[in-house]
Amino acid sequence: MELVIQNFDNQVIEESNIVTSEKRHFIEANTIEVSLEHLKNECTIPVFAKDNETTISHYEFITTTKNVIQEILGYQGDLIPDIRVSHVIKGRVPTAIGKPASELLDSEKTIYYERMAFVFEIPEITEIVNGNKLNLCVGGVRAYNQENLFSKKSIEKFKVFVGFQNKVCTNLCISTDGLLDDLRVSSVYELGERIHTLINQYDKKEHLNRMKKMNDYFLNENQFAHLIGKMKLYPFLEKEFKKTLFPLKVNDSQINTIVKDYHLDTNFSKSTDDKISLWNVYNLFTEANKSTYIDSNLERNVNAYEFMNYIGNLLENNQSNYFLHTNIIAFS
Template sequence: MEAMQLIPVHRTNMLMQTFNQPKFEIEAPVETIEAEIISSRRENKRLPFIEANTKEVTIQHLREECVVPVFSKDNEITISHPSFIEMVWEAANQVFPNERIEEPTIRVSHVIKGRTPEAIHKPVKDLLESDKTIYYERMMFCFEIPTIHEDIMGNRLNLTIGGVRAYNHENLYSKKGVEKFKVFIGFKNLVCCNMCVSTDGYKSELKVMSTADLFSSVMRLFQEYNIAKHLYYMSAYKDSYMTESQFAQFLGKSRLYQYLPVEQKKRLPQMLMTDTQIGIVAKSYYSDENFALPENQSAISMWNVYNLLTGANKSSYIDNFLDRSLNATQLTDGLNKALYGENEYSWFIQ
């Protein structure tokens, strides 16, 4: 990576921004972290950041027990899941050299099974474990930087970095070409493990040819992300409230949105939630342990609304999760502005 002209951004540089910043906390570093994945000391096992059709695995499992798919026409290897995780990890260590970075949590789905050449003609009942191969079509990971955090309405938010790889978005039946990745930097709400993703902290399609390209693109994303601005806007949600009537209107319009005539839908902001997820939001409005409508209250804070949306998003598949996370942020921001008279999202609450 000697050819890269990338200067690590230290936390003092990250915070010297012209934006009016909130006072979020950065703890004093314990030590400089080397660019290797360390073990976190989690006292309690947290809720998964995504639930639908996924299971948790280790990076050792991906390295040692999974094959790496190739482009079939030239047999060129793809960038593996572990290589992707390691490149993002190294970039995070360069941008945040003095912070404590926890080990990545990895979730996978859609296992692709195969056989070794020697086992091609064996009956299924005679297959040994050594005859089988697997890889995962979809993988998402994230790791927290708990020394950079903020508190909003009693909810601790840790800076969090992660990404998604979905081989179903690649044409593996062709020759090697650009490969696509999703990468984000944002915050995780530790109360519920909901992800908070902003526009400048997310790349929905990084197209790269090599791990060096991937590293360079990830570094650029981290350097452009405005931590203070993201926290400022999220913190503002706690001071805005949506009445029960407005919330009911939002739920109803969200269901209607799916069936609008094409031309009318084009004139409205994008809304990516499914009917099932809208139903989860409606149920959680009354029953969520942390973000339901407060007892004997007639209005709910936009911070709670935001977390109802990001909570419902945990039912998304891996390849749609981050796009819907960002959309939840955009939707909350738009609804918040609509409460103060702006027109763009007003259709959803009128």
């Protein structure tokens, strides 16, 4: 209960200081939205082929996370997960063998989703960061493509996180200590224990302070253009030189999205004097990251957070390097 008292204290928030938007997805890529009941009642559960032991299902993962949230926070509200899935695996019941696909009845079809991501948003736990409303959220990712389902039952892999969701754009804001990207467990009980530990160890104050500090630093247009150009060159650098640089994970199409939104985004584009805060750049990155597939989305989200802190440290110490030149002057 210490988490509730010290880290998630209630705040009085002026509604005039809150910027919100209509509901949008926390991830796009090639995902679709499904309900928890659909996963429970209409999807099969993959098994390990050599011993026919079941995997931990998407439904069990989500409900286990919900139970942990309710236990730790003493939460009494109605927690409804936002669930996105991709890469549907289709099958059929034995009695439908040989039947043309066009003639299959719904009762003869089976499906499950290879990849699934979900978020529980807790709107009662809210912070205002740089004029944006951020709600606490807890979620996870399961990707069966990262399991060897052709073997005997073994340790299973999950990804879980705790952080915030920016209500302006539904972008996830996840810090390094708020993510377990290689959680390996053998039971639902162990999964719950590890989620419990992650939430309790998450340093909310440090995360919020670092995000607020991003608004203290700005890039002029030439510095931003230099940064984008270096990001474009980054994938083609010699391996030995690349090892000396920040390990950037953004891809080329996402860089193009960042550039477009730098000019056009309603909330996070450059200002009229052609400057942009690192907070706005961070949100351009996390918005572009929504195009990342489920199985690597969280890692890239955290990479964006670390990269912005890295650039902020360079600006604070007036240091130049491959990505940033602090002495570039803005020309009109």
